[in-house]
Amino acid sequence: MSCPHSLIYDWDKAIALIPESLRRSILDRSPPNEHPIWVFGLAAEYLKGESSFFYPYIRILPTVEKLAGGGFLHGQDWGEAVKGTNLEPNLNDRISTWKDEWKWVVDCCNREGGEWVEVAPMLTWELYLWSAVVFSSRAFPDSLMTPDSPSASPTRERESDTEISRPMLVPLVDMLNHKPFSQIVWMKGPENLTLCSVNDTPEGQELFNNYGPKSNAELLIGYGFCLPDNPFDTFQLKFNPPLMPRQKLIRDKQRATFLKNEVIKDNVYHIYIPSNPDAKLPSRNKCAFPQSLMTLVQLLVCNRRELSHLISNPATNPVSLRNSLARDQQLLAAIQKRIPLYTTRRPPQNHLQETINIHLDSQLRILRYAQDELLQALQVVTTPAGRTQVNAIALEELLANDAPFRDAVEGHFGSDDADTLRESGTGEAVFALGISRKLHLYNTDRKSPYLSKEWRNWLEKRIFKFFPYPFKPSKALLEDVDWKQCEQRRNVGAKWVWEDVLDEGREPGCFSRRDGWTLGLVIWGMRVWEEESWKVGELEGIELAWE
CATH class of the missing domain: 3.90.1410.10 (set domain protein methyltransferase, domain 1)
Incomplete structure (x- = not known):
């Protein structure tokens, strides 16, 4: 023509x-x-x-x-x-x-x-x-x-x-x-x-x-039209979070090296269904999310130790199992928040609205694909008992598998229900106490039925590697401003637990100083919880990664 x-x-x-x-x-x-x-x-x-x-x-x-x-x-x-x-x-x-x-x-x-x-x-x-x-x-x-x-x-x-x-x-x-x-x-x-x-x-x-x-x-x-099965369709996610100085340093290094070929315009990231290998489409990742978005969220959920590692090795992926799970959980929360916007709609009244629905259907298909991909990666399939698979341990798991601990929590906090504890603002303290309890059993009774083989392996192969007990910070760590602020906040929380929960008058048992608990043990448990945990959604609790 x-x-x-x-x-x-x-x-x-x-x-x-x-x-x-x-x-x-x-x-x-x-x-x-x-x-x-x-x-x-x-x-x-x-x-x-x-x-x-x-x-x-x-x-x-x-x-x-x-x-x-x-x-x-x-x-x-x-x-x-x-x-x-x-x-x-x-x-x-x-x-x-x-x-x-x-x-x-x-x-x-x-x-x-x-x-x-x-x-x-x-x-x-x-x-x-x-x-x-x-x-x-x-x-x-x-x-x-x-x-x-x-x-x-x-x-x-x-x-x-x-x-x-x-x-x-x-x-x-x-x-x-x-x-x-x-x-x-x-x-x-x-x-x-x-x-x-x-x-x-x-x-x-x-x-x-x-x-x-x-x-x-x-x-x-x-152009005023859509394609029902558009192989080039993407879901746009705009994301421009503020970065701390260390995070910005790492991000600049990433953009100058392995991310230099990814062009991000106006802080918009494109989520997509990966290409069919038989289709002649532009090269894409094997997952629904671009590498630039994955590494950004990965950076945002880093703990102090992971940040220190990325400063020297900005291309490390995965940084840790904990980091990967925390990253995927945040992405899942973002995706699931948007899905309802594309599922609730009125019947179309004209051709234009029919065309819009084609677009919305395609967007929903991408979101659901991304959601399924993240759920598979997280492996947080809930059983009828409310427990998760072995890759993560939730507060429910700590309470369900340790009757003395559960009874002590109910006696002091007024409930042994995980959701109730979270809503009351005491869930984090209970979780930290649960971790301290595992260390306490490890030091005093390794054959306890409440200290499983998985917990012993987790403590020996991972936790003691990064969190030796008793903990002795290095000179460099003592001079680190961020660590000082974290330590000050942690010590205030540990002091409250020590004075309010583990009081001297309590009879020997799960929460008794007479049973060998120390302030150092509580601080250690809170440190492990802060460094190794991640949030599930916004209000759905904390989970720990098994490495």
Whole structure:
């Protein structure tokens, strides 16, 4: 399919339609923006009617009423369908930007005077929106017209997709629909620009273009349609947490080395269903989450020891089992928080809302895939007894498998129910006491039925390696500001446990100083709990990793 060069609406034709003084006035903004020139030029041609050179092209375009006067990109038709989803801010930002441009152009026309004062009231918001949508959905990069541009182009670019070329409208050619993986070739002849399909297309069958690897959000907002099984669809997760000095140092090292090829724009990360190896898709991780996001969350959940290790070895992955589980749990909480936004929706009232639902279904499919992937990694499948698998130990596990400890907790805290203890704010103290209890049994009665082989292995092979008892901090650690602050907070908590729970008057038993408990033992238990635990969701307790 070919289009004569003379019919292409490019930059030279756009600026020829607007007087230089008006053009300068429109561009006199900070930062300079050419988009209003393109949109205003086409809208002005629309107002000329049949006297416009581009009238034959304009009359076959979708009408203003269809694109702007209550149809595509009209807020009422999107309404509740996109509320709370990623589409809502994208749509609002685009409409807000275009409306701001429109007001500026109308103001410039009034200040220009002459015939442009008469144009200003005719340049309605609906007309400007129509013209902006035409460019958003139909523009190609004008690099296709340059002699040194490649003849083969797998994409159809909008003006926002490239910074090295300007947009142009190519009548008739822009009518071709999109089909992923279609192979096309652009050829610039002396008089025509031609798009050729490399694929065999039988006579009478539709000829397709290839707009490139675009997500459904891009297709919906840019072109007004979605693909039910779009292999390039992603779920966007915006995440820009504040980093402490040590974390920032590590992150800078990561970006300068193994993350240097990952481009993160506006702190947006793309979650996706990994590629089918048989499909010719861009290289992706084997998991749903990009490496840049995984390492960022990994950094945020690091304990002091893990941070020290990453400073010397920023590419370490995994850092530890505890860190991996903490990272995956935080990602799971983020995913599960968003799933309801895509499951609750009203029946579609028109074609646009049906199209939006295709996008929402695709987003939900990605979220559920990511959720299943994380659940499999975490292996926190709950049994009827409320216990987790062997990779993690929860407060319920400590209470269920140690009757003396459970009875002592109920006697002092008024309940042996894990949820009740968490809600009362004492769950963390009970967990720390439970860990101290295991060490106490290890030192006094290793054959105790309440000290399983798994617990002995965990203490011997992991905990004593990092938390020797009694604990003697090194000189460097004593001078570490972060450690000092943590230690001060920990000691306050340990002192409360020591004075309130392990009082001298208590009879020998689970929580008795007379039974060999010491303040050092309590501090040790709280240190292990703080360093080795991670939160499950926001209010669902703490779990420990078996290494």
